[in-house]
Amino acid sequence: MSSLDPAADQPETPLQHDQALLVDKAVSLTLGSDSLLIVDDRTSRKPDRSCCGLCKSKPGPSTPSGDLDKTKTTHAVSLYNILDAEVNPSSLVITYAQPSTKNDVEVTALHYPIAEKEKPAAEAWVQNLLDLAYGIAQRRKRLKVLVNPFGGKGTAANLYKTYAAPVFAAARCHVDVQNTEYRGHAIEIAEQLDLDAYDAVICCSGDGLPYEVFNGLGKRSNGREALAKVAVALLPCGSGNGMTWNCLGTGSVSIAALGIVKALRTPLDLVSVTQQNSRTLSFLSQSFGIVAESDLGTDNIRWMGAQRFTYGFLVRLMQRTIYPCDLAIKVEINDKKAIKDHYSTYISQEEDPLADRLRLEAASEAPALPELQYGTVQDQVPKDWEVVPGEHMGNFYAGNMAVMSKDTNFFPASLPNDGLMDIVTIDGTVSRATSLKMMNEISTGGFFDMPDVIIRKAKAFRLVPHEKEGYISIDGEQVPFEALQCEIHQGLGTVLSKSGRMYEAEGPR
Helix, strand or coil, X not given: CCCCCCCCCCCCCCCCCCCEEEECCCEEEEECCCEEEEEECCEEECCCHHHCCCCCCCCCCCCCHHHEEECCEEEEEEHHHEEEXXXXXXXXXXXXXXXXXXXXXXXXXXXXXXXXXXXXXXXXXXXHHHHHHHCCXXXXXXXXXXXXXXXXXXXHHHHHHHHHHHHHHHCCCEEEEEECCCCCHHHHHHHCCCCCCCCEEEEEECCHHHHHHHHHXXXXXXXXXXXXXXXXXXXXXXXXXXXXXXXXXXXXXXXXXXXXXXXXXXXXXXXXXXXXXXXXXXXXXXXXXXXXXXXXXXXXXXXXXXXXXXXXXXXHHXXXXXXXXXXXXXXXXXXXXXXXXXXXXXXXXXXXXXXXXXXXXXXXXXXXXXXXXXXXXXXXXXXXXXXXXXXXXXXXXXXXXXECXXXXXXXXXXXXXXXXXXXXXXXXXXXXXXXXXXXXXXHHCCCCCCCCCEEEEEEEEEEEECCCCCCEEECCEEECCCCEEEEEEEEEXXXXXXXXXXCCCCCCC
């Protein structure tokens, strides 16, 4: 977020020639390590605090002399919020995202007159500003924007137009907007997408459209190449919006749009899900038991937004807590301390700047989806898999991201690109009081260490329901209630994220 608090009392420091620019004779623009410092020493009206002293309009020529105020005003604008800058024939224009409310930003522009002889220095300064503001992030991204007009509460189109479109335009992104017209339409769009025309597909929806886009890209004959080449991002217009919370750390459409503008390409593990003869891709989660019931069994109350999950959980907790199944897992780490150590090791490693290029090259050389290492649900269970008793299963939840929806950091040890999924199993015979405490501890960070919460990092699993009817959720989408097998593929997909290698969620304590 931008910092627009006055900083006039800060000590002045010498300015390097490539960091500072003097404009309009009395305004200095200084590039700091994380902000643009604006010191305005012009004589003008008393500052208009409604626009933080950075109004686009100039003082009127008939300003009464009694209202003139010789003051120095200082403002800092976060470099992260800088969208664009240019020297046009008559002025320097800097466009940025200014906080408008606690949860939103709006596009604002600064205009300063530039004399002809000052233009070379101003243009060099602008280049430095943009280099600092974007770092290694791609500028002017080419975006295919898919809007689901029926998702969430049916407001996606208006949310995009009001909060995201101005940010993309100000950042000079190349945008192609298309509405999805029916379930599965995004699969078809992604399957036919011109991979050379777009850098990312932006979904204005809940997590349903990203699920479709990943599967559409994966259905192509060069599925692996398509998934590596085109990133997927989400503007939070649905009820869950897990991808946005994980990758951009927000539930705000405008702040997410700014995040997409500044985001980095990030490799993402994807999961192959097989049922009978089908194979689909999952990016977020696979659930069976009370979580799946609370999600899919509450479609009739989507008007409640994210609260429908809590309501569905409480209702089902009072009614029934056992979901019997057969379960086998290809376990890699089953000790909580070892899982924490794995997480710490991952986050301490430095990113290889050539890793993404090498991944793209490998995908172009072997463009088809990777083969299934462990076969399908119709094959024999491998002998080295751990058989987990499932007669009293209360909840089975496998996560590929940390946050499932706002304030639900269910898988704090989850990592985008470690080649492992996090699996939580909870016995259905635990008391209702313990179940309620578990639900409360998710938001406080205590859930991971609760003794009744069993956590494993794994490469694959097979789950076979015992009953004939029920719910299985893949990324929040309902799939047939039948046996399924899942295995993870390291770095198969690509998303846009703030950090480039971590989720915007607190790790295990």
